[in-house]
Amino acid sequence: xxxxxxxxxxxxxxxxxxxxxxxxxxxxxxxxxxxxxxxxxxxxxxxxxxxxxxxxxxxxxxxxxxxxxxxxxxxxxxxxxxxxxxxxxxxxxxxxxxxxxxxxxxxxxxxxxxxxxxxxxxxxxxxxxxxxxxxxxxxxxxxxxxxxxxxxxxxxxxxxxxxxxxxxxxxxxxxxxxxxxxxxxxxxxxxxxxxxxxxxxxxxxxxxxxxxxxxxxxxxxxxxxxxxxxxxxxxxxxxxxxxxxxxxxxxxxxxxxxxxxxxxxxxxxxx
Numbered sequence: 001x002x003x004x005x006x007x008x009x010x011x012x013x014x015x016x017x018x019x020x021x022x023x024x025x026x027x028x029x030x031x032x033x034x035x036x037x038x039x040x041x042x043x044x045x046x047x048x049x050x051x052x053x054x055x056x057x058x059x060x061x062x063x064x065x066x067x068x069x070x071x072x073x074x075x076x077x078x079x080x081x082x083x084x085x086x087x088x089x090x091x092x093x094x095x096x097x098x099x100x101x102x103x104x105x106x107x108x109x110x111x112x113x114x115x116x117x118x119x120x121x122x123x124x125x126x127x128x129x130x131x132x133x134x135x136x137x138x139x140x141x142x143x144x145x146x147x148x149x150x151x152x153x154x155x156x157x158x159x160x161x162x163x164x165x166x167x168x169x170x171x172x173x174x175x176x177x178x179x180x181x182x183x184x185x186x187x188x189x190x191x192x193x194x195x196x197x198x199x200x201x202x203x204x205x206x207x208x209x210x211x212x213x214x215x216x217x218x219x220x221x222x223x224x225x226x227x228x229x230x231x232x233x234x235x236x237x238x239x240x241x242x243x244x245x246x247x248x249x250x251x252x253x254x255x256x257x258x259x260x261x262x263x264x265x266x267x268x269x270x271x
Contacts, residue, residue, distance in 0.1 A: 005060035005088070007031040007189050013058055017083040021190055025078055026123045029057045032187035036064050039198060042180050043118045043144040045070040052110060052140065054101045054119040054129055057081070059088030065118055066092040073110070075101040077122070102129055106137045113139025120146040123192070127151050127167055134174040134203070135214075143201040144180065152179055152197035159258045165224070169217045172259030173210050175201040209266035217262045220254035227251050232265075242268045 005013070010031050014020065021027040030036055039061060045051050047069030056062045056074040058081070066072045072093070076085060077100045085096055097109075102125040117140050121129055126147040133140050147155070150163070155171050156179055157164040171177055183196040207213075216236060223231040228243065229250035236242050243250045245268035248261055 005031065005058060005063075006033055010058050010060070010189050013084050013088060017087070019080055019084055022078060022080075026192075027057065027078070028123075028188040028190060028192045030060050030120055030187065031189040033060075035183065035187045036061050038181070039118065039120075039144065039146070040064045040068060042198060042200060043116060043142075045116055045118065050111075050113065050115045052106070052115050052117050052119075054117065055122045056085055056096065057120065059085050059094075061118070061120060062089060062094055063092055066094050071095075073097060075099055077101070102132075106133065107139065110137070110139055114141040115139050116141065117143045117145060123148050123151075123194070127154070130155065130201070131167060131170050134170060134201070138203070141203045143175075144198065145201075146183060146196050146198045149182065149195040149197045152199045155199060155201075159256060159261075161255070164255050166214075166218050166221045169221075169259045169262060170214055171201065173213065173263065174204060174206050176204050177201040207260070207263045209263055212266035212269070213259075213262040216265055217254065217257075217259075220257075220262075224254050227253055228257075236265065237269060245271060 010029055045068050049070040051065050051070045051072045053062055053072060053074040056076040062072060062074045073095045075097050079098050082098050089096060117133060130143060130145065133143060154163045154165060154167050156177050157168040178200050180198040180200045183198060185191040185195060219235040220228060220231045227250060232239055240250060242265060246264040248265060
């Protein structure tokens with residue numbers, strides 16, 4: 001049972017437990033053993049590593065991760081998949097937790113780190129989970145996760161890009177990231193209506209004032225078509241003076257600022 005599942009085994013598992021993919025939960029199960037193996041190689045985990053997976057699905061990636069010798073904790077929100085997962089993960093040593101990982105405090109739920117997150121993240125909560133982990137779960141030091149391709153592009157976008165926004169700033173301040181590889185639709189059962197990608201994020205030391213910089217960036221991108229002199233009014237004290245001390249032109253719009261520019265604004269407040 002340690003080998004990644006193919007489409008046929010997934011269908012048999014689901015049929016045996018009378019489970020149909022849940023559209024409301026956005027269930028698209030990995031059904032390509034070669035892709036699963038590639039994700040595991042990209043993660044590079046093995047004996048002595050601690051791995052957390054969000055969205056275990058039918059357990060194909062979970063089994064492959066456990067086969068490396070790593071300790072694996074897998075979360076799955078859909079309690080109707082517990083029978084499938086108990087079947088698929090028998091004798092693997094995986095700790096299965098039936099819970100909504102987007103609603104729990106992972107920093108408290110996981111034992112002392114470091115941890116690596118390796119997951120095919122549920123599309124509806126992928127961005128939220130990535131950003132929450134970077135901001136609030138320091139024990140997770142690396143993320144190798146599959147998300148919608150447009151989400152991957154936003155996470156990794158640079159200033160000036162059409163898709164650059166608050167997620168890009170948070171990633172830029174808290175991690176170094178790369179697009180590991182794109183993923184087509186035909187590797188899932190059932191196939192989704194969008195393309196996907198695997199991103200590799202390595203946690204970096206966040207600069208001082210990062211939390212405040214993220215608050216400022218959120219306000220700016222909340223009115224992204226406006227110049228900073230308008231979008232940050234009431235958010236940053238002594239706005240004109242603060243921007244001047246930070247060396248930031250008040251006529252710029254948020255997508256023109258690099259992540260470090262938001263840190264400069266935060267550091268210049270009250271100075």
